[in-house]
Amino acid sequence: MGEEVKVFGAWASPFSRKVELALRLKGVPYDYIEEDLNNKSSLLLQYNSVHKKVPVLLHNGKSIAESIVILEYIEExxxxxPILPQDPNDKAMARFWINFIDGKCSSAIRKVAFSPEEEREKAVEEACECLKTLESALNGKKFFGGDTIGMVDIVALFIAFWLRPFQEIMGLELLSSEKFPNLFKWTDDFVSCSIVKELLPPRDKLVAHIKAHLSK
Amino acid sequence: MGEEVKVFGAWASPFSRKVELALRLKGVPYDYIEEDLNNKSSLLLQYNSVHKKVPVLLHNGKSIAESIVILEYIEExxxxxPILPQDPNDKAMARFWINFIDGKCSSAIRKVAFSPEEEREKAVEEACECLKTLESALNGKKFFGGDTIGMVDIVALFIAFWLRPFQEIMGLELLSSEKFPNLFKWTDDFVSCSIVKELLPPRDKLVAHIKAHLSK
Structure with missing residues (x-):
């Protein structure tokens, strides 16, 4: 009997793409269910009654919510x-960066979008400080995972693809090849991998979506 | 040759206590190094150069930062x-609650402390909403981990001990036996365990510390 693997996602959300990317890297077939975030399905609300958000992974009738929790489940x-290192110290280091990207770094970038005009400069500074830390974390490697894509790269997917249209729309420069050459090269290398490229939304459609989202 | 296990912590921080509690539950001997947070040691700044915060775990010369990352490392x-369930679904569920407590719930409670007067009511409402969710997550169990203390309980240590003095000082009622009887009973059961009790700072000293912190 085949396994039931379903992902409840939204096309413009980097969070659901992360879950899909992990499944594809592992060669796990799954069904994708697109959610309308303005009119969420009763199934989504049932499966993630606490946060009421995508993504949700459904595996043989059991649901798991929150992208990082799902990624850990997929890995196990x-x-x-493998998307996490086997060595306990390296694994802890990977989880440290996952925590940093999903927490401090992601909040700092979100703050740039939603802080009032007078606080924007400080927000940009903080976001750049986070990117600078990531630049040094790459430390000459092709991917955060080393030679291949790992969970840290997956979690950083929004930096690899969502950040550039976002900063263009905002008229800001957070990430550039001059400021953070390693991280910039990483974004190019990462989104050029065919397994990643196939998953990404069309750029024009995403730009229109982000513009609409920011003007709300 | 014995293992080197050191915890860099601060007495009033629930985060370092979480790491110590996990080590004690597992019977791992460790040395504790108290950090002066107003004058952090060069070792702490070296071991956690990104966040410059306690706790840091040093294990045979290798350092790990961020309490949840440390707890996962200790478990492995x-x-x-064991402080996490073995079943992958139960483990994912535990990580879901860890994520909820360490993220949304902890932010909501912090917001109560630091939001301006006019936003306090809304902040209190949000924090209570989180506690209500935790009340239902307990679902008749003695601990979040079931019959014994698990990682979810450990992560929620600040709710078990820090929250009550905090709400008294603020003159608020977030958690009470009337509002959330299961969660309230859990706090009593949890902090009465001798292994937990021995780790907690003296209440009077903590009250003075929180007062000083809030008035900054």
């Missing part, structure tokens, strides 16, 4: 193509 | 007394 359930 | 390194 399907052993093909 | 010392197999005595």
């Amino acid at each position: 359930t399907w052993k093909t193509y | 390194t010392w197999k005595t007394y």
